[in-house]
Amino acid sequence: MPLLVGAFGCLSRSRIIVTKRLPITASSSNVLNGTIWNRNSVRFETTTPLEAGKNGGKRPRKECISLRPMADDGFLVVNEIVTQRLGHIPIIKGDFHVLPRKVQRFIAEKAEVMRPRDIFICDGSMNEAEEIIHKLVERGMLSKLKAYENNYICRTDPKDVARVEGKTWMVTPDKYMTVCHTPDGVEPIMGHWMSPDQFSVELDSRFPGCMAGRTMYVIPFSMGPIGGSLSKIGIELTDSDYVVLCMRMMTRVSPEVFDVLGDADFVRGIHSVGLPRPVHKRVINHWPCNPERVIIAHRPAEREIWSFGSGYGGNSLLGKKCFALRIASNIARDEGWMAEHMLIMGATGPNGNEHFIAAAFPSACGKTNLAMLQPSLPGWKVRCVGDDIAWMKFGKDGRLYGINPEAGFFGVAPGTSKKTNPMAVATFQKNSIFTNVAETVDGEYFWEGLEHEIKNKKVDMINWLGEPWHIGDPTPAAHPNSRFTAPAGQCPIIHPKWESPKGVPIDAIVFGGRRPEGVPLVFETFSWNHGILTGACLKSEATAAAEHKGKKVMHDPMAMRPFMGYNFGQYLKHWVELKKEGRKMPKIFHVNWFRKDKNGNFLWPGYGENIRVIDWIIRRLEGDVTIGKETPIGIVPKRGSLNLEGLDGIKMDELMSVPKNYWLEDVREVRHFLEEQVGKDLPNEIRAEMDLQEKRIADL
Numbered sequence: 292m293p294l295l296v297g298a299f300g301c302l303s304r305s306r307i308i309v310t311k312r313l314p315i316t317a318s319s320s321n322v323l324n325g326t327i328w329n330r331n332s333v334r335f336e337t338t339t340p341l342e343a344g345k346n347g348g349k350r351p352r353k354e355c356i357s358l359r360p361m362a363d364d365g366f367l368v369v370n371e372i373v374t375q376r377l378g379h380i381p382i383i384k385g386d387f388h389v390l391p392r393k394v395q396r397f398i399a400e401k402a403e404v405m406r407p408r409d410i411f412i413c414d415g416s417m418n419e420a421e422e423i424i425h426k427l428v429e430r431g432m433l434s435k436l437k438a439y440e441n442n443y444i445c446r447t448d449p450k451d452v453a454r455v456e457g458k459t460w461m462v463t464p465d466k467y468m469t470v471c472h473t474p475d476g477v478e479p480i481m482g483h484w485m486s487p488d489q490f491s492v493e494l495d496s497r498f499p500g501c502m503a504g505r506t507m508y509v510i511p512f513s514m515g516p517i518g519g520s521l522s523k524i525g526i527e528l529t530d531s532d533y534v535v536l537c538m539r540m541m542t543r544v545s546p547e548v549f550d551v552l553g554d555a556d557f558v559r560g561i562h563s564v565g566l567p568r569p570v571h572k573r574v575i576n577h578w579p580c581n582p583e584r585v586i587i588a589h590r591p592a593e594r595e596i597w598s599f600g601s602g603y604g605g606n607s608l609l610g611k612k613c614f615a616l617r618i619a620s621n622i623a624r625d626e627g628w629m630a631e632h633m634l635i636m637g638a639t640g641p642n643g644n645e646h647f648i649a650a651a652f653p654s655a656c657g658k659t660n661l662a663m664l665q666p667s668l669p670g671w672k673v674r675c676v677g678d679d680i681a682w683m684k685f686g687k688d689g690r691l692y693g694i695n696p697e698a699g700f701f702g703v704a705p706g707t708s709k710k711t712n713p714m715a716v717a718t719f720q721k722n723s724i725f726t727n728v729a730e731t732v733d734g735e736y737f738w739e740g741l742e743h744e745i746k747n748k749k750v751d752m753i754n755w756l757g758e759p760w761h762i763g764d765p766t767p768a769a770h771p772n773s774r775f776t777a778p779a780g781q782c783p784i785i786h787p788k789w790e791s792p793k794g795v796p797i798d799a800i801v802f803g804g805r806r807p808e809g810v811p812l813v814f815e816t817f818s819w820n821h822g823i824l825t826g827a828c829l830k831s832e833a834t835a836a837a838e839h840k841g842k843k844v845m846h847d848p849m850a851m852r853p854f855m856g857y858n859f860g861q862y863l864k865h866w867v868e869l870k871k872e873g874r875k876m877p878k879i880f881h882v883n884w885f886r887k888d889k890n891g892n893f894l895w896p897g898y899g900e901n902i903r904v905i906d907w908i909i910r911r912l913e914g915d916v917t918i919g920k921e922t923p924i925g926i927v928p929k930r931g932s933l934n935l936e937g938l939d940g941i942k943m944d945e946l947m948s949v950p951k952n953y954w955l956e957d958v959r960e961v962r963h964f965l966e967e968q969v970g971k972d973l974p975n976e977i978r979a980e981m982d983l984q985e986k987r988i989a990d991l
Contacts (some may be wrong), residue, residue, distance in 0.1 A: 325369070329672055355491030355599075357498045361400045372410065374403045384419075385412025385509070391552050394526055398509055401528050406500045407507035408568075413535055415512075415544030423532050430532065433724075437734030440721035441515050444730050444759055445533065447603060448575040450582040452727060453772045454605035456853050459587040459743045460485040461617065463857075464886045469593065471860050480968060481852055484659075485588060490662040493586055497565065497599045504568025505530040510548055512542035512610055514619070514682075514696035518551045519792030520683050521628070521694045523619065526608050527560035531579075534562060534607045536724060537776050542610040549825045558594045558618055558937040560609035565600035575758065578602060591621035591856055596900035604701055604726070606776060612854050615680045615696050620856035624865050628684035633848045634662040635693050637795065638905050639726060641670030646909050649681050649693055649877075650801035653831040657884060657897070663714035665783060666902035668934060674786040675714070675904070676777070676795055678702070683797055687946040689874045692794035696819050697779065704728050704773045705739040707839040711898060714784050726776070727755040729768035738769035798912050803882040804831035806844065810883040812895055812933075813904045813948045814925035815911055822865045822879025824980040825925070828961045832885070846964055850887040860972020880908055886946060896938070903934050922949045923987035951991045957987045961991035 372380040372387075380402050387395065390412070402410065413419060424443065427433040436442040461469040462485050469484040485493070508529050515522030529539065536542055565581030566574070585600035596613045598606055605612060619630035632651055639645040654657045662678035677695025686692050702715060704725065709716050719725075729737040732751045742748070742762055754760035755770045762768075779785055788795050802825055804810075816822035826849045835844045846852065848859065857861065870876055882904055884897045905927050910918055918932035927947050935941055962981060965973055 292503070301880045303824075306658050315769075334407055340415055342779055344732055352781070353707065355495055357404055358491060359400070360397050364766060372399055372402050374399075377403055378529060379408055380407060380474045381409045383409045383411055383506070385410075385414070385540065387412065389549070391549055391554060393554065393556065394509075394549065394552070395653065397526060397559055398507075398528065402507060402681065404499055405502040405507065405528075405530075405561075405563060406567075407502035407530065408504050410507050410509060412509045412743070413511065413539070413544055420536060420539060423535055427532055429535075430577050434730075435734070436725070436730065436736060439723075439734075440663075442719070442721060442723050442736075444725045444728065444736065445578070446576040446726055446755055447578045448580050449756060451578065451580040451601050451603050451949065453603060453768050454853070455587065455595070455601065456483070456584045459853075460481055460490070460589065461591045461856065462487055462590045463592065464614045469860060471858055472967060472970045473968060474669045474970065477967050480846070481848065481855045482857070490590075492590055493588070493931050494597060496603055497584060497586065498563065498597070500564040501565055501567055501599065501641050502530045503728050505564075508532075508535050510535060510538050510544055511546065511552075512538060512544045513548050513551070514542060514615055515694050516792045517543050517545060517547050519694065521684055521692070522696070522792070523558060523613055523614075523622065524548055524555075525550050525558035525560055525610060525679075527562060529560075529562040529607065531564050531602050531607055533602055535722075537604060537608050537701075538700075540611060540703060540722075540724075540778050541604075541697055543698050545598045548653055556594065558596070558614050558875050560598070560614065562598040562607050562609055563600075564602050564607075587613065589617050589856070594618055596621070604776070611680075611697070611701065615682075616854040617850070617856040619682065619696070620851075620854075620862070623682070624857065624861070627869075628682065629866075629869070630856075631681050631683065632679070632854055633676075633681040633693075633800070634658050634679065635681050635695055635795065635797070636662050636664070636847055637674045637676060637788075638664075638902075639672045639674075640906065640909060644909075644913070646798045646910070646912055647676070647693070647795045647920035648799045648801055649683065649797050649827065650803065650882075651829070653805070653829070653847040653850045653852075654703075657901075659700070659707075659715060660712050660898065661901060662713055663782065664902060664905075665713060665899045666904065666905075667899040667937070668902050671902050671906070673864075673905075674784045675779075675782055676786045676789045681797075683794070685869070685874055686793075686796075687947045691797040691799045691875075691877055694791070694794040695779070695789060700775070700777050700778050700782070701777050702777075704736075704769075704775050705769055705771055707775070708740045708744055710744075711740065715775075716922065717861050718779075718782040719775045720781075722781065723775055723777040725774070727770040727773035729760060730773075736775075738773060739767060777778075797877050799880060799908055800826075800877045801880045801908070802826045802829050802850070803884070804829050804847070804882045805885040806830065806886060807832055807887045809950055809957065810881075810886060811922075811949060812884075812886065813880060813882045813907060813922075814927045815908075815919065816879045816881070816925050818980075819870050819876045819879065820867060820976050820980050821925070821984075822961055823863060824977050824984065825881050826866075827863060827965065827977060846968075858972055860969045860974065863969075867974050878912060888942070889905075894942055900938065903938075923984065923991050924949055924954065949991070951988065952989070954988045958988055 433443045433445050470482040472477040500894040509528040520633045566580040568578040580602050587598045596609050613809050623630040633649040637647050659678040663677045664673040681693045682696050683693040729752045752760045754768045830844050886894045919926040920929045
């Protein structure tokens with residue numbers, strides 16, 4: 292049998308020996324001593340362990356076990372992985388022999404560290420999913436929602452319900468590659484840095500042996516259509532069956548990924564629930580996790596993600612925010628494209644012209660609702676390309692093209708209904724997984740927002756904690772961050788080009804936030820750089836939480852605050868530098884569906900009526916200069932230019948006003964924020980735009 296070697300050399304004190312799918316007849320002691328029986332040639336081959344490298348004759352500093360690489364000739368393929376430290380690790384599904392060599396080495400290295408019981412190479416097939424679902428139903432983690440076709444519900448440990456921002460890190464050799472130069476005593480809110488040395492300590496206190504007694508799943512996935520010019524490939528190693536099921540919906544999992552990958556590099560994801568067997572603690576809801584030890588760490592230069600202790604999707608589905616935003620934004624900067632927290636929608640007007648819009652909103656501001664908008668105006672059609680993440684790159688024709696790198700929707704359930712988002716509801720009627728929602732005795736899902744749509748309002752339910760519940764009870768039925776996971780292809784208004792490898796041409800970028808006062812319903816920015824400033828100043832009213840008394844308008848620049856992959860000042864500079872001669876830059880707008888009157892009532896009805904704002908934006912894109920009125924912050928609709936046919940009682944003057952005193956205070960606060968949080972990293976071009984905006988407002 293031919294010897295298969297790794298793709299590049301590294302330091303290692305041990306070898307990993309991998310064998311093809313043939314019976315092992317050599318003794319374990321012979322294998323571990325460096326002697327391999329080769330069935331094909333019926334002879335013994337002996338290999339020699341590598342010596343540790345030298346560092347100027349001095350003994351190198353203690354190496355990080357979790358990051359220990361493997362030598363070029365550190366393994367060969369026969370039937371199973373065999374290591375000096377661990378022994379035999381069977382491959383229970385998949386052909387290890389056909390994997391690209393870099394993938395083989397990655398699996399072998401991490402298997403030696405995490406010590407799984409066996410290895411399962413995923414193919415993303417329906418048969419595979421059915422096999423895992425059957426196992427999880429038997430175990431009690433999943434139960435079928437009998438009112439639907441192939442829908443399932445699961446409940447997590449109550450301590451593992453959301454992203455953990457305080458335990459999410461970027462690991463770079465220089466702190467200021469991750470965070471901006473803030474003044475002494477100022478805590479950066481964009482980026483969370485950890486040193487490589489501290490990272491090594493954190494890894495080695497968690498990952499060695501963390502998969503003992505569990506299966507290590509190998510998930511080959513593509514972000515974007517497999518083989519597309521904008522697409523990227525990742526491999527996630529996980530010991531969570533739930534992750535396997537959700538990743539096959541959220542990404543494109545297929546053996547074809549290996550064929551496309553070849554000898555190229557890929558993003559590495561390592562995830563463990565952090566609960567090796569035998570388990571010495573109570574596992575709640577059959578949901579293994581280790582919430583006290585959670586860490587989610589990214590090494591952007593190495594294109595690597597490490598996640599430990601949480602099974603929740605935002606922490607464990609590593610193709611989502613970890614890869615698609617934090618790691619991808621670093622790749623995008625290096626390669627000259629954009630990875631953004633944006634929806635992509637196509638809107639076609641009565642004239643038959645279609646325009647594509649990318650839009651960035653912070654959480655709870657209606658991003659998914661806009662992506663799946665049901666227009667109230669006749670003759671309009673909206674189709675969804677993506678609801679959460681956009682990867683965008685300029686084409687040879689100078690236009691910006693965008694793809695949705697995901698393959699599914701991972702949406703917040705509470706508040707989603709036939710009234711607020713009928714297309715989302717239609718999407719998850721089958722082949723979906725619901726996490727931490729309530730369940731009726733009739734086998735239907737339930738959460739806050741469905742009270743008026745459920746047929747039997749007295750029906751018995753089980754809430755997200757597994758307790759009896761009825762409508763009217765004081766405790767919530769579903770966790771506020773409960774989720775549905777559904778294939779995007781099931782969306783009734785999914786765009787025919789949603790999987791186009793080329794992407795769709797982006798005509799406009801829209802920023803928006805939940806601003807109760809002072810900010811108009813819509814305005815167009817004056818230029819590309821002014822649009823960048825507008826995005827950098829993005830704010831939104833946060834829902835009341837323990838750390839806030841009441842509601843507070845908080846900064847969320849570009850809607851990327853929790854997902855920033857590198858220094859925010861450098862991120863803004865990257866946006867500035869995207870404008871080049873010959874490029875057709877998208878126009879940038881800002882919207883605010885949430886302005887209120889003095890009595891606290893919303894001034895705009897929202898939902899399907901938002902097509903009226905999209906209509907105005909598209910008319911601006913098509914060159915209608917008669918419908919805009921210039922203000923210090925941008926161009927707002929001229930009186931009578933917004934189509935209000937069929938709407939009564941809209942206070943347009945109040946909705947579009949730009950109060951001087953409000954904006955004088957706002958620009959003062961924004962300058963303080965940017966000087967404090969970005970400081971000397973703020974690009975001169977954006978500082979100049981800030982100066983101009985302040986002058987315009989002062990002259991109002």
